[in-house]
Amino acid sequence: MTKNVVETDNVVEMLVRESNLTLRQLEAVIFYYSNIDRKIIKDGYVEFKGEKVPKGAFFRILNQAKANIRKAFVTLLIMAYLGLIDINQLNVIMQLNGIMMQLKDREGRVSEELLNAFMEKIKTTIDFRKRVK
Numbered sequence: 001m002t003k004n005v006v007e008t009d010n011v012v013e014m015l016v017r018e019s020n021l022t023l024r025q026l027e028a029v030i031f032y033y034s035n036i037d038r039k040i041i042k043d044g045y046v047e048f049k050g051e052k053v054p055k056g057a058f059f060r061i062l063n064q065a066k067a068n069i070r071k072a073f074v075t076l077l078i079m080a081y082l083g084l085i086d087i088n089q090l091n092v093i094m095q096l097n098g099i100m101m102q103l104k105d106r107e108g109r110v111s112e113e114l115l116n117a118f119m120e121k122i123k124t125t126i127d128f129r130k131r132v133k
Contacts, residue, residue, distance in 0.1 A: 010109050025065035032062055092125045
């Protein structure tokens with residue numbers, strides 16, 4: 001994964017806006033996993049995005065990101081367990097993941113129109129059932 005994927009990939013940019021991760025948290029996760037086999041702490045600092053960030057601050061951001069990711073999964077599990085989303089919605093989520101992988105493999109930026117349609121599909125898939133009056 002390239003270092004500036006967050007800055008150059010408009011699919012990632014759109015998804016981050018709709019996620020419970022901040023841009024900084026996502027960048028920390030990408031940096032951490034891209035450097036998993038390397039020592040990233042030097043003299044109490046992490047060289048992150050061209051800056052020396054105190055290791056405590058970096059790992060606080062990283063741990064917040066990991067907690068947000070875990071909570072997102074647990075939220076889906078709770079919703080499924082309580083019957084608030086059904087197996088068909090979970091299947092559509094997996095199909096959307098497949099579509100995202102196809103978008104990732106495309107050359108160049110994805111059109112705004114396609115991104116908006118994709119986002120609308122996400123919103124309608126993860127929607128609560130309508131109340132019967």
